[in-house]
Structures are given as C-alpha cells and as structure tokens.
Amino acid sequence: xxxxxxxxxxxxxxxxxxxxxxxxxxxxxxxxxxxxxxxxxxxxxxxxxxxxxxxxxxxxxxxxxxxxxxxxxxxxxxxxxxxxxxxxxxxxxxxxxxxxxxxxxxxxxxxxxxxxxxxxxxxxxxxxxxxxxxxxxxxxxxxxxxxxxxxxxxxxxxxxxxxxxxxxxxxxxxxxxxxxxxxxxxxxxxxxxxxxxxxx
Amino acid sequence: xxxxxxxxxxxxxxxxxxxxxxxxxxxxxxxxxxxxxxxxxxxxxxxxxxxxxxxxxxxxxxxxxxxxxxxxxxxxxxxxxxxxxxxxxxxxxxxxxxxxxxxxxxxxxxxxxxxxxxxxxxxxxxxxxxxxxxxxxxxxxxxxxxxxxxxxxxxxxxxxxxxxxxxxxxxxxxxxxxxxxxxxxxxxxxxxxxxxxxxxxxxxxxxxxxxxxxxxxxxxxxxxxxxxxxxxxxxxxxxxxxxxxxxxxxxxxxxxxxxxxxxxxxxxxxxxxxxxxxxxxxxxxxxxxxxxxxxxxxxxxxxxxxxxxxxxxxxxxxxxxxxxxxxxxxxxxxxxxxxxxxxxxxxxxxxxxxxxxxxxxxxxxxxxxxxxxxxx
Numbered sequence: 001x002x003x004x005x006x007x008x009x010x011x012x013x014x015x016x017x018x019x020x021x022x023x024x025x026x027x028x029x030x031x032x033x034x035x036x037x038x039x040x041x042x043x044x045x046x047x048x049x050x051x052x053x054x055x056x057x058x059x060x061x062x063x064x065x066x067x068x069x070x071x072x073x074x075x076x077x078x079x080x081x082x083x084x085x086x087x088x089x090x091x092x093x094x095x096x097x098x099x100x101x102x103x104x105x106x107x108x109x110x111x112x113x114x115x116x117x118x119x120x121x122x123x124x125x126x127x128x129x130x131x132x133x134x135x136x137x138x139x140x141x142x143x144x145x146x147x148x149x150x151x152x153x154x155x156x157x158x159x160x161x162x163x164x165x166x167x168x169x170x171x172x173x174x175x176x177x178x179x180x181x182x183x184x185x186x187x188x189x190x191x192x193x194x195x196x197x198x199x200x
Numbered sequence: 201x202x203x204x205x206x207x208x209x210x211x212x213x214x215x216x217x218x219x220x221x222x223x224x225x226x227x228x229x230x231x232x233x234x235x236x237x238x239x240x241x242x243x244x245x246x247x248x249x250x251x252x253x254x255x256x257x258x259x260x261x262x263x264x265x266x267x268x269x270x271x272x273x274x275x276x277x278x279x280x281x282x283x284x285x286x287x288x289x290x291x292x293x294x295x296x297x298x299x300x301x302x303x304x305x306x307x308x309x310x311x312x313x314x315x316x317x318x319x320x321x322x323x324x325x326x327x328x329x330x331x332x333x334x335x336x337x338x339x340x341x342x343x344x345x346x347x348x349x350x351x352x353x354x355x356x357x358x359x360x361x362x363x364x365x366x367x368x369x370x371x372x373x374x375x376x377x378x379x380x381x382x383x384x385x386x387x388x389x390x391x392x393x394x395x396x397x398x399x400x401x402x403x404x405x406x407x408x409x410x411x412x413x414x415x416x417x418x419x420x421x422x423x424x425x426x427x428x429x430x431x432x433x434x435x436x437x438x439x440x441x442x443x444x445x446x447x448x449x450x451x452x453x454x455x456x457x458x459x460x461x462x463x464x465x466x467x468x469x470x471x472x473x474x475x476x477x478x479x480x481x482x483x484x485x486x487x488x489x490x491x492x493x494x495x496x497x498x499x500x501x502x503x504x505x506x507x508x509x510x511x512x513x514x515x516x517x518x519x520x521x522x523x524x525x526x527x528x529x530x531x532x533x534x535x536x537x538x539x540x541x542x543x544x545x546x547x548x549x550x551x552x553x554x555x556x557x558x559x560x561x562x563x564x565x566x567x568x569x570x571x572x573x574x575x576x
Contacts, residue, residue, distance in 0.1 A: 112383065119383060
C-alpha cells in the first residue's frame with residue numbers, strides 16, 4: 001500500500017485538530033491545498049501567522065484587539081455606564097451588527113459548565129467584578145446564551161453583581177421578529193408568554 | 201395511525217430490511233436472538249427518539265459498522281409522514297460521542313421534529329416486573345407516555361437530564377475541592393424549575409390515567425379488586441400546587457440534603473427519584489401482590505395507556521406486543537386481544553405460532569424472523 005508522505009500527513013493531522021473537522025474533511029482540505037497555486041497557499045499561511053501575531057484579547061473586556069485594548073474600549077463615543085456581558089467575541093459582533101447598543105462589553109470567554117470543569121475561575125469573572133468596582137457602570141446587561149449553561153452563568157453573575165449597587169438586566173426571551181406564531185416552538189412560546197409586556 | 205413501512209439499515213442484527221406492513225395485525229415469529237425484539241425496538245425508537253431498551257446508543261449499530269438507520273413510514277390523520285433516525289458512531293480513534301440525527305419527511309430536524317409523528321404502546325416481558333420491580337420501570341412508563349403526548353414535556357425531560365448531569369458534576373467537583381459550593385445554587389434553581397414542570401405534568405396525567413386503569417382492573421378481577429395509582433414525587437408535595445410552589449419545595453429539599461449530596465456527588469431529590477405506586481384494595485401492591493394480581497395490574501396499566509393515548513390524541517397508537525402472550529393465562533390473553541378489536545395496528549412477536557390463539561392468526565400477516573431477515 002502506498003504511504004502518505006510525512007509532510008502531507010502532518011498537514012492532515014494539523015487540520016484534523018480543528019473543531020468540526022474530522023479525518024475525512026482534513027484529507028479533502030489537504031488535497032485541495034495540494035492542487036491550489038503556491039501563492040494562494042502562501043497567502044493563507046501568512047494570514048494565519050499574521051492573525052496570531054497581531055490579534056490578542058483586550059486587556060479590559062477580552063474582546064479581540066489589535067492593541068492592548070480593543071477599538072470599542074478605546075472609542076470615545078461609547079456609553080460607559082452600560083456594560084453588556086457575553087460569552088464569546090462572536091456575540092459582540094452579533095450585537096454590534098444590530099446598531100442598537102452603544103455601551104461597552106465584557107467577554108467571559110465561555111459559560112459555567114461543571115461537566116467540562118469550567119467554573120467562575122476559568123472565566124473572566126474576577127476581571128468583570130474588578131472592572132465594575134473601578135468603572136462608572138450603572139447597568140449590567142447579562143447577554144449570555146439562553147441555554148442552560150448561559151442561564152446558570154447569568155444567575156451566578158446577577159448574584160455577584162447584586163452587591164455592587166448597580167442595575168442588572170437580562171436580555172428578553174421571546175418570539176423571533178417576522179416569525180409566525182404557529183411555527184414557534186413550544187418552549188419559546190411559553191417563555192414569550194411569561195415575559196409578556198403591557199401594551200404601550 | 202398505522203405504520204405502513206419499516207426500513208432498517210445496519211440496525212442491531214439487521215444489515216438491511218424493507219418491511220411493508222398492513223393496517224391489520226402483523227405477527228413476527230422465530231427463535232430467540234433472531235431479531236424479533238430488535239424490530240419492535242426500532243419502531244419504538246422511531247416513536248420515542250430513544251431506545252426503551254438501552255441508554256448505550258452504540259449497541260444499536262450493527263457490530264463493526266459506522267451508522268445505523270431506521271425509517272418508519274406512518275399513515276395518520278396528518279397524512280403520510282416519514283420519521284428517520286440515524287445513530288452515528290464517532291470516528292475511530294476519536295473520543296467523540298455517539299450521535300443521534302433525525303429527519304422528518306426527508307428534512308433534518310431535532311428530536312422535537314419527529315416526536316409525536318408515531319405513537320406506540322409497548323408491552324414486553326420486562327413489564328411483568330412493573331409492579332414489584334424498581335421504580336425506574338414505572339418512571340419510564342410515565343416518560344414514554346407523556347413524551348409522546350407532549351413535545352414540551354419531552355424537552356423538559358431532556359433539559360432536566362442535562363441540568364442533572366451538570367449539577368452532579370459540580371457536586372463531585374465540590375466534594376473533591378475543585379470548585380466552590382457557592383455555585384450550586386445557580387444549578388439548583390434551574391434544575392428545580394424544570395423538575396417542577398415534569399412533576400406537575402406527571403401528577404396531572406396520573407390523575408387522568410387512574411380511572412382508566414382502575415376500570416380495566418375491576419373488569420379483570422371480576423369486580424373484586426380496586427386498583428389505584430399513587431404518584432409519589434420526590435422532594436415535593438404536589439396536590440393542587442402551582443409550578444412555582446413545587447419548584448420552591450424542590451429547591452428547599454435540595455438545600456436540606458446538601459451535605460449528603462456533596463458527599464455522594466449526586467442529586468438526592470427530584471423527578472429522577474419519583475415513583476408511581478400501584479395500590480390494590482388500599483394496600484401497596486409491591487408488598488403483597490401475587491403473580492396473578494401483578495399481571496392483572498400490569499395489563500390494566502397497559503390497556504389504560506392504550507386508551508389514554510387514543511382518547512387524548514383522537515387516534516389509535518400502534519401496539520407493540522413483544523412475546524407477552526405466552527406469559528398470560530387464557531382469560532387475561534382474551535382481554536388483551538379484545539383490545540385489538542376496535543382497531544389499533546398491532547405488531548406481535550412470539551417464539552412459536554402455538555403461543556398465539558387462532559383468532560389472531562386468522563387475520564394477521566405472518567412473518568418468520570431468522571438471523572436478521574424477515575420472510576413470509
């Protein structure tokens with residue numbers, strides 16, 4: 001049986017370590033790269049090296065940054081009395097796309113999950129509490145995911161933040177805009193009911 | 201509703217099977233370990249999204265193969281629906297988990313997308329221990345019945361299991377000094393809320409199931425014995441209490457057991473510890489019921505399940521009878537067969553055709569099951 005050359009095997013192995021990529025996909029990607037012109041492979045390699053060299057996590061909020069602090073923390077136009085807590089950097093990007101929110105963020109870099117050995121010490125919780133003591137925040141918006149881990153994390157944070165004397169809020173759960181009621185799943189509908197508001 | 205086709209691929213001992221079914225009764229006969237129960241298990245899996253027989257999904261995949269598929273075609277009030285369940289083994293040399301995937305009418309969906317398309321009542325030899333055996337069997341009966349009636353309940357059950365796994369992991373981490381006990385409250389609150397929903401659902405359904413089971417038992421005992429189902433929630437007193445109150449009770453009960461929970465690394469109260477007691481003439485049947493009384497009680501429960509599902513949904517479920525005819529004496533057998541008359545589709549297995557009365561065989565499609573193949 002023909003053996004796979006060591007250099008190719010190494011590429012497969014490295015690609016196979018990426019999340020969501022199994023051995024089959026790693027093989028396919030490796031052979032794709034072999035067929036690809038040299039300069040585009042070099043561009044990819046250079047981009048990977050550059051992103052690793054330049055991007056780090058913001059020293060204040062742990063969002064992605066190209067300097068010690070991210071562009072949001074450095075901006076003079078953000079409302080520093082509002083702080084939104086999220087699990088991942090991607091959540092910041094999603095909220096930014098709405099254009100609705102002009103406060104600052106704090107990225108926990110995960111959620112509580114005892115099964116995976118993740119407690120408050122494995123998240124950026126101590127840093128959050130230190131920031132809240134230091135900065136003039138009047139409202140903390142807990143925007144962790146609406147799943148079980150996100151809910152437990154939000155409950156934990158609400159209690160921790162509670163003693164600091166600022167307002168704590170949680171993102172609303174409810175029906176998707178533009179959706180039809182009859183197609184909403186039962187849990188979403190049940191939650192939308194319990195979170196209903198007076199008509200204004 | 202009725203099953204018009206079952207198709208298997210690398211499921212248990214079946215390499216490939218295509219089995220068109222009639223609306224009437226189907227009899228599957230053959231020796232032990234030939235695949236009769238596996239076939240009924242595949243049907244139950246399509247209805248329940250989980251095997252009623254094992255929690256180890258890897259067992260469902262034929263030995264040495266990578267994936268199993270079960271496709272059930274169901275004719276119901278809602279028209280023709282196809283429920284496909286796939287069990288995928290993790291790639292070799294990876295520590296990944298066995299995955300379940302679902303398709304409804306050929307489109308990918310979650311378990312909730314297929315739940316309720318097919319409803320079954322399963323009666324198999326394990327059920328003969330239902331009255332005196334461990335509470336787990338009686339909880340399973342409730343979960344199977346409620347999940348098929350109510351997708352939200354099925355979601356509560358899987359959320360509860362997930363939260364329970366998280367909380368138990370945290371209890372062990374606290375015991376071993378890896379995490380702080382202060383975090384427990386945040387998992388306890390969520391667990392108690394979901395647990396309370398399950399308990400309130402169980403209480404309501406048991407109260408509705410009770411008169412049906414009592415009526416069947418009265419008939420089976422020639423009007424001599426009174427059967428009663430008593431739901432025993434663990435860590436809460438339900439009665440008429442609203443969900444919020446039950447959640448508070450559960451939370452308080454967990455707090456009261458905290459030391460014990462940490463020491464054992466396990467949650468001490470909640471629906472995973474519930475019981476459904478069967479009482480006969482004001483006495484707990486676990487203590488004294490004779491074998492005959494137990495069988496009558498089990499049969500009454502199963503007939504009640506069948507009628508309850510039919511009443512609640514306006515449609516007959518599919519009845520799966522795995523090798524139980526030979527376990528029942530002629531009079532109980534007659535009563536069970538009478539339930540086939542108004543019309544649920546039934547899939548019946550037997551080791552030998554002699555175990556089945558001629559009245560069943562007369563109108564049934566009969567197949568022999570042999571080493572993972574089915575033939576007429």
